[in-house]
Amino acid sequence: MTTTSTTSTTSDPTMEAIGAAVAEGQAGEAEAARRKLLDLWSAIGVTGDPLHRCTLAHHLADLHEDPAQALAWDVRALDAADAVTEQRLKEHHAGLHIAAFYPSLHLNLADGYRRLGSFDAAAEHIDAARGHTPDLPRDAYGDFLRTAVEQVAEAITRRDTTRRPSAPGPTA
Incomplete structure (x- = not known):
């Protein structure tokens, strides 16, 4: 899911703020990026624009080293995508x-469940x-995601719970 790196049809300050925070995280400032995204999440609210919630949650999950915390955000991202x-x-x-969002969203859920040892849930996703x-x-x-899947x-x-080297986000 790359909604923050494409050219917008209209100006969207929230998507721009999400994109800026994601870029900060990708530049190695994971903690600052997490704080900014959490502040945006508070402003958007759990009933806010589903595109904002999906994009933010998807990228915020990548900024967590703990697979349980990442999984919670991945679930939020998938729920928002459905709306x-x-x-x-x-x-x-x-x-x-929207159909192009689902491979990445389900991949992240599968990877999170796998990391936590919940292999049946991982296999479903x-x-x-x-x-x-x-x-x-x-x-x-698309090739990157197909390979990651x-x-x-x-x-x-293999019932392997180790972090994959190609996984997005900070390394433990």
Whole structure:
């Protein structure tokens, strides 16, 4: 899910603030990025714009080293995605489709459950991620996610709970 790195159709200060915080986290300032995203979450609220909630929760999960904390945010991201409409997404960026969010969202859930040793739940979400991979673009991002889905699937089969080197976010 890369909604913060695409060109917007309209100006959206909340998405811009999420993008800035994500960039800060990617630059190694995970704690500062987490604080900013948590402040934004408080402002958005649990009933706020589903696109804002989905994007923020998805990226905030990546900023947690603890897989349980990350998983809580990944669940919030998937719940919010279910409420995002195609119309709302088109208002943000004409080229995006909500279906393309689901491979990444389910991948993250599968990886989180796997890291916690909940292999049955992990397998359900990796199957869901695989089911949505046809919705991914045929580009470097889509290839990255398809590879990650297979890596997590293999780790589930091995009952491996170690963090994968290609996982986003801070390293423990």
